[in-house]
Amino acid sequence: MSMKGFDHGNRGVGVRDHQLILPSVVCSTRVSSRIAKEMSAVTFAHQHGCGFIGNDVGRITDYFAALANHPNVSSTLIVGLGCETLQGNELADKLLSKNASTNYLVTQESGGVEGTVNLGISAAEELRTKYPSPEVALARLHLGIDISNESTKIEELVVALTEVGVDIAVAAVHKNSGLNFSDLMEAGVHVILSFPDENQPASGFPLIPTINVASNSPLHLALTNDFDLTSTATTTEIIEKIYEVVNGRLTKVEEIGAGEIIAAREVRSV
Numbered sequence: 001m002s003m004k005g006f007d008h009g010n011r012g013v014g015v016r017d018h019q020l021i022l023p024s025v026v027c028s029t030r031v032s033s034r035i036a037k038e039m040s041a042v043t044f045a046h047q048h049g050c051g052f053i054g055n056d057v058g059r060i061t062d063y064f065a066a067l068a069n070h071p072n073v074s075s076t077l078i079v080g081l082g083c084e085t086l087q088g089n090e091l092a093d094k095l096l097s098k099n100a101s102t103n104y105l106v107t108q109e110s111g112g113v114e115g116t117v118n119l120g121i122s123a124a125e126e127l128r129t130k131y132p133s134p135e136v137a138l139a140r141l142h143l144g145i146d147i148s149n150e151s152t153k154i155e156e157l158v159v160a161l162t163e164v165g166v167d168i169a170v171a172a173v174h175k176n177s178g179l180n181f182s183d184l185m186e187a188g189v190h191v192i193l194s195f196p197d198e199n200q201p202a203s204g205f206p207l208i209p210t211i212n213v214a215s216n217s218p219l220h221l222a223l224t225n226d227f228d229l230t231s232t233a234t235t236t237e238i239i240e241k242i243y244e245v246v247n248g249r250l251t252k253v254e255e256i257g258a259g260e261i262i263a264a265r266e267v268r269s270v
Contacts, residue, residue: 001243002137002247003015003137003138003141003243003246003247004135004136004137004138004246004247004248005135005136005137005138005190006074006133006134006135006136007133007134007135007136008071008072008073008074008133009099009101009131010069010098010099011069011070011071011073011099012071012188013071013136013138013139014070014071014072014073014074014190015072015138015141015190015191015209015245015246016072016207016208016209017072017074017133018041018042018072018073018074018206018207019039019041019042019073019074019075019076019077019124019127019128020041020042020043020067020068020073020075020076020077020207021033021035021036021039021041021042021043021076021077021079021120021124022043022064022067022068022076022077022078022079023043023044023045023078023079023080024064024078024079024080024091028079028080028116029043029044029045030113031079031113031116031117031120032079032120033045034117034120035077035079035117035120035121035124038117038121038124039121039124039125039128041077041124042206042207043206044206044260044261059263060263061090061091061094063182063186063263064091065091065094065095066185066186067185067207067261068095068099068102069095069098069099070185070188070207070208071188071190072190072207072208073207074101074128074131074133075099075101075102075103075124075127075128075131076095076099076101076102076103076127077102077103077104077105077120077123077124077127078091078092078095078102078103078104078105079104079105079116079120080104080105089104091104092104100131101127101130101131102127103123103124103126103127105119105120105123138190138246140165140166140167141165141166141167141190141191141242141246142166142167142168142169142187142188142189142190143161143166143167143168143169143189143190143191143192143193143242144168144169144170144171144181144184144185144187144189144191144192144193144208145157145158145168145169145170145171145192145193145194145195146171146172146177146180146181146184146192146193146194146195146196147170147171147172147180147195148172148174148175148176148177148180148194148195148196148197148200149195149196149197149198149215150195151195151213151215153233153234153235153238154195156235157235157238157239158170160235160239161239161242164239169184169187169189171183171184171187175197176197176200176262177194177196177197177200177203178203178205178260178261178262179262180194181194181203181204181205181208181210181261181262182205182261182262182263184205184208185205185207185208189208190208190246191208191209191210191211191242191245191246192204192205192208192209192210192211193210193211193213193238193242194210194211194212194213195213195215196212196215196220198215198217198219198220199217199219200219201219201223201226202214202223202226202227202228202252202253202258203253203258203259203260204251204253204254204258204259204260205259205260205261206259206260206261209245209250209251209254210251210253210254210259211228211229211238211241211242211245211251212226212227212228212229212251212252212253213227213228213229213230213231213233213238214227214229214230214231215231216231225252226252226253227252228241228251228252229241
């Protein structure tokens with residue numbers, strides 16, 4: 001089956017054409033949100049970038065870099081505050097070494113909140129114009145599978161997908177799908193197929209279309225309309241859904257704009 005994608009240069013070919021407004025610190029998440037809303041771009045709220053120590057500094061820097069270098073990302077605008085632990089200019093330098101389609105703003109140097117929002121919109125528009133994302137064929141799909149809830153159909157599904165040339169990464173370390181999603185993001189998957197824990201609702205990852213398969217738990221049955229597939233979905237139906245999503249059909253969480261980004265930390269904020 002043919003699969004369409006978007007050429008994002010050094011990032012690779014993605015199945016979504018997302019511009020990322022990346023807040024390098026918790027203090028710039030609101031500004032980033034306003035810029036992203038104006039640009040129909042993707043951003044996220046988080047509790048990182050300041051007040052953390054030790055290995056977490058390098059860990060979160062690498063995590064943000066992985067977000068910005070993901071194949072579903074067309075360009076990245078980093079929005080910093082100016083006094084955080086994780087300095088946005090250092091993150092920008094790291095990203096620019098791989099992708100020129102990166103820019104960086106500092107709120108304390110851009111006229112405060114309103115000035116940064118206005119400059120951010122202009123910078124994001126410039127990136128979008130300068131670095132277009134032509135549609136191309138996706139030669140090979142990289143699928144991530146979140147196993148937070150054991151399903152008897154997973155083994156059969158993996159075999160069937162492998163037979164048709166799909167590369168598969170499995171994340172099953174955490175019972176929290178959000179943490180598994182982060183592991184899969186760092187693996188560079190195009191799409192996530194999620195089997196969430198029976199006590200968790202359907203969820204997603206903002207940069208990666210996430211297909212949620214329900215269990216027959218009372219919670220999932222009560223929230224059936226939030227899931228893309230029911231517990232009775234066959235392997236054939238799941239594969240058909242994957243290809244539909246790859247070729248542009250929105251998942252349920254994409255339709256409602258849901259999803260979260262959780263970066264693992266070794267220590268709590270100080």
